[in-house]
Each structure stands twice: as C-alpha cells, then as structure tokens.
Amino acid sequence: MTSLPDSLVNACLMPAYVAGSPPDWVRRALDDGLAGIAVFGRTVRLADGLIAERITNPLRAMRQDLLIGLDEEGGDVTRLGYDHGSAYPGNHALGSVDDPVLTRSVAGAMARDLRSHQVNLDFAPCLDLLPDERSPVIGLRSFGTDPHRVAAHGVQFLRGLQDAGVAAAVKHFPGHGSARTDSHHDLPVVAHSARTLRERDLVPFRAAVDAGVKAVMTAHVRYPALDSLPATLSPRIIGGLLREEMGFRGVVVSDGIDMSALRDRWGTARAAVLAWVAGVDLVAIGGRDGEQPCVEIRAAVRQAVADGELPLSRLEEAAERVNGLRAWTAAQPVPGGHGGHAGVGLRAARLALRSRGDCRLAGPPYVVELHGAPSSAVGAARWGLAPVLARLDFLAGHEIRRPDEAAAEVPAGASPLVLVVRDAFRDPWQLRCVAAFLDRRPDTTLVAMGLPEDLRLTGGGALATSGAALVNAIAAAEALSGRAWPQDTPSPGTVPEQAAGVPSRKDDLRT
Secondary structure: OOOOOHHHHOOOEEEEOOOOOHHHHHHHHHHHOOOOEEEEEEHHHHHOOHHHHHHHHHHHHHHOEOOOOOEEOOEOOOOOOOOOOOOOHHHHHHHHOHHHHHHHHHHHHHHHHHHHHHOOOOOOOOOOOOOOOOOOOOOOOOOOHHHHHHHHHHHHHHHHHOOOOEEEEEEEEEOOOOOOOOOOOOOOOOOHHHHHEEEEEEOHHHHHOOOOOOOEEEEEEEEEEOOOHHHOOOOHHHHHHHHHHHOOOOOEEEEOOOHHHHHHHHHHHHHEEEEEEEEHOOEEOOOOOOOOHHHHHHHHHHHHHHOOOHHHHHHHHHHHHHHHHHHHHHHOOOOOOOOOOOHHHHHHHHHHEEEEEOOOOOOEEEEEEEEOOOOOOOOOOOOOOOOHHHOOOOOOEEEEEEEOOOOOOOOOOOOOOEEEOOOOHHHHHHHHHHHHHHHHHHOOOOEEEOOOOHHOOOOOOEEEOOOOHHHHHHHHHHHHOOOOOOOOOOOOOOOOOOOOOOOOOOOOOOO
C-alpha cells in the first residue's frame, strides 16, 4: 500500500456534514488540505437557518481559502431560502420572461447574497433542456426546451455569478433533462443519438465553456451513444468530449458521488476512484455526513494508486485545478453592503406570472395547498401561498393536504376558494384532488406553482407562477388580492410561519 498523503486526496474532495455547526472531523480535514464543504438543506435547518453565523463564518475561521458550495438555483432549489423561500425565481420563470439581461441581473444579485453569506461556489445554473415535462428531477430547474434560449440564459446567469465573485458550476453535463429516472434514486439512461446530443443537449454547455465558466458538474446518467459508463465515470465523456472536443480547462466536479445511481452499483468509495480516473477533479459527497465516506474514499484511493489504476499524476492534476479555483475565489474583492437582490427577483417573478381568466378575488379566500412529496433536489424547502396572503391581510383561512392523509371534504362556504398545486399533471393524488374540487366548487381558482402544464387542468380562473419561490408566491398573491406587497425586497422573516388569528388545520407550511 502506498504512503499517499491524505492531503492530496483531501485537496480533491468536497464533503458535506450534518450538524448544527462544523464538527471536529471537518476541522481536522481542513487542517489537512480539504478543498471545501458543500452545504445542504438538512444542515441549514439544523443551524436554524443561520447560514453565515453557524455554518460559513465558523468554516472561514478555520480556513480562509476553502470552497464553500451549495445549490442556489433560485426558485424551488434553494439553500439560502430553505426556511423562508427564495428571493429569486428559478430558471423556468426566467426562461419564460426571456430577457437575458434580467437573468444576468438576477444572478448578480444572487451572487452578492451568496458572498454576504461567505459562499464562493454555486452549483448553478442548470443547463439541462426540458424536452420532456415529465422529467422527475429537472422540471422547473430548466430554462426551457430550446437549446439556444437555454444557452443564452445560462451564459448570462454564469456571468452574473462570476462577475460578482462566485464561481459557477453548470450542470448536469452532458444533459439530464430527457431522463425519466432521478439519479438520486437510480441510474438514468438517455438513449439519444450522438448527433442529437451534440446538436441539442450540448449546445448550452458549449456556450458556457466558451463564456469561461469556472466549473462543470457531471451527470450520473448513462448515454449509450457515447459510452457504456455514466458520464461521471466516463473518460470518453469527460476527457474526450468535455476536455478535448469542447476545450474545457476548468474544474470538473461530480454530482454527489454517494447518490444511488452510483452507490448502488459501485459503492461510494469505488465510484470516487473511477471518477478521478475518468477526469473528475473535485468529488462532491451529497447531503449525508461525509466523515465515514471520506475515510473510505482515502483508503480506496491509496489502493488504486498502489495498484496502478489511478495514476498519482491524475490526482496531482486534479488538485492543481481545484487549487486554482480556490485561488480565484480568494482573490475576488470583498463585496460591499449586505446582499444584493434590491427587488430584482420580485420584479422577475411578476413578469413571469401567467394568468387565465379573471383571477382577481372579490374577498379574502380560503386556501388549500396540496403538498406532495418533494424531489431530492428540492428537499424540504419551505413554500406556500397562504402565509403571503396573510401578510397582505387577505386570507380567510387555509389548510395543507398531503397524500398520506385521509381524504378531506371540499370546503364549502361563502369565501372564494383557491387551490394551490405543484406539478399536479404528473401526480395521480393531486389530479384526484383537483377533479374533486372542480366538481364541487367550479368557481375554484387554481394556482399552479410548478410547471404551467397544470393550467390545462381547469377551464376557469388560474395563475401559473413557474415556481414556488417566495417571490413567485408574492406575485400570485398580488394578482389575487389586487394589493401590492408592502416592500420591494423579500427577506428572511418577512413571512410568518403562522399568521396570527388565521384558522388552519396544520401548524406549519413546510413540505
């Protein structure tokens, strides 16, 4: 067994931890060269949402130049807004507005918020196309179906991030949007021809590489036209396609190496070794605590180097690229102020709102929200319309219904009825609920906070927000009530957990 130093492996690793504050193993790993830490929703919640105070500031005190990365896509996939909703709409909303200058402004404001929280690497933007709206993992995370529109918005988004000093990691290379399987749970297969991939799915990634993106995140997806191995483990896709053909010279970062797509077939440690062999530079470990996976990965790497499977030079090359990214982020000027959304996110959400029929309500409504199971990428991020209406003093009552609960009656009464759904068109439980509501209360106003496809479920009044961010909810509430939000800049604490004096059958509004 070789005496390979742990510090070289650590220089190419980015684990997460699951605790309210950085545990001792993180300090020891940072002292021994760990590249950085990935922050996920469970850690944010354990830290009571105090990201800077309890997560990033303590980490920076341990090591100033480490990478701190998270998935801040805006919209439904947010970590900064995990407990109160995002101040920015997501990609689908921005793509529907189709103003690349606005997209860049939103990303720049988001980057300033990230910098104020000591975050310097954003696993965004998502450059996957959405040719199939039934994709279980991409959905609202895509700018749309047209590769050139996705490319235009993706380039402006990454420029907005990087101009403000946050490295962008575009994802999921070479394209996840056509997959019917979520790689968090199993290994998807995209059976497109190589020509289709090059002429469609790869268009946004080529544009991002040409625009100077700092990092590219690989997909745990198999593309038989390119290789029998999934992209994260494929020398042909990383070394041949991304490096040689497309000319990318930045950091290749894996999606969470412990996701089921790889873990169930190769095991986490073995998958990490194969990823480095394939050309990945920075191996990320997902939302579980990374202490034991890091131990197992280091041991597996020592064995692979000793066996000649993983050349030492490959690890040294990966570490050099990651160190270069760390140096770039450390050299960025310190931003002034306390963040940067300045209302641009709310303005974008208002522009993205789509309505059909007369949605202005005569009085405060009774709101029923259908909360299905969230995707792994979204997690348990908070969302909802009722608390925003309560802030506008325009709510008669509300309840949340979930699929594991007994069926409830359709509310009767004089109040207008609002039914809030999220991608109901692909959820049998939500479809049954919508049918029951429209049968008993044809005057129901539908608010679709997922893909606009849900508008087809009703012929009556309906709103489509293209996302469940806080700003999307505000835009919908303004349209329903005719009342303006009392401030331009949504912020944590703006929306109460439970509006005082408002009757509810549930105590919280979290998924």
